[in-house]
């Protein structure tokens with residue numbers, strides 16, 4: 001069997017004929033704009049504090065979009081750059097190094113390369129120095145035609161470590177419009193930065209006021225940073241509409257990874273968070289990122305509760321673009337059409353940890369000493385012996401993934 005077949009077999013995926021796939025090609029030929037939002041956790045979506053929404057624009061956008069509230073991060077030590085790698089490949093990142101630093105000397109199969117064959121131009125925007133996380137090597141390895149980094153943006157309108165999201169969108173838009181106006185299809189990934197730790201948004205850019213109990217807390221700063229992220233995206237979408245790009249766009253938004261790590265929180269932060277999420281804030285909240293797809297001119301309006309992973313984002317979007325991944329090695333899956341899931345975690349969880357549709361499992365010495373939690377109730381499961389097979393399947397998948405990564409030819 002080929003590697004894609006082997007992966008499907010381990011995951012228990014029976015391929016569905018293309019003509020029977022839901023949402024197949026719904027965005028075929030459209031421009032793809034992907035916003036990878038820094039430290040964006042899902043609990044902020046539809047959240048109200050003191051009657052105020054944290055993400056009013058996205059909450060509104062969701063009404064006509066596809067929204068997956070149960071998707072989990074899988075980054076390794078390469079943080080943001082691992083998330084970029086995963087979206088563009090649907091391959092597991094390396095376990096103990098930043099993938100961008102370890103594998104960028106390889107020929108990496110990728111979404112930019114698949115889209116190139118469909119006559120797309122591909123580019124990525126991130127307002128930091130491109131050498132950070134060795135992106136200067138990763139972007140060419142992923143096959144992007146072009147990247148825009150701090151050299152393009154300059155040190156204007158800075159929030160935290162780089163130019164503000166608003167400024168980045170403003171500068172990126174004319175580049176996209178040029179292509180659109182000349183009839184050139186494009187894929188643009190925009191990696192945001194303004195909501196980076198420690199989440200300090202300057203007073204004149206704050207878009208949210210919170211009750212006094214949030215003053216001086218990282219939770220309050222975080223919510224304000226996410227509110228800023230939301231407001232900046234609103235401006236971008238408005239500009240896409242004003243400039244006539246929206247109807248030809250599929251917009252994908254997802255969070256790269258957690259912002260609020262339990263180890264960085266004080267007791268008061270946990271109390272504040274518990275008040276927001278209505279249960280004890282745990283790793284399940286920490287790792288839960290939003291995944292949203294809006295298609296210009298299409299009313300989708302669906303909340304899909306399926307359990308998914310960061311690796312599933314690209315295959316889900318690829319189906320909507322009408323791309324076939326049948327022969328492309330990938331470890332994620334299109335979660336619209338293949339809702340039965342199994343995916344692994346490493347680095348931020350013990351090796352051998354996995355999620356399936358019902359539980360998350362954390363091994364200790366081995367399987368029997370581990371812990372399992374039901375995803376819906378968050379309760380600890382007393383007897384999880386029925387999931388031992390999944391534990392074995394995950395180790396098989398991660399081994400296959402590492403073998404595959406190591407087999408990629410040098411560039």
Ligand code: GP9
Nearest residue numbers: 078079080081128132196
């Ligand atoms: C900086 C960006 C953010 O370029 O990658 O840092 P990270 O979240 O990866 O530590």
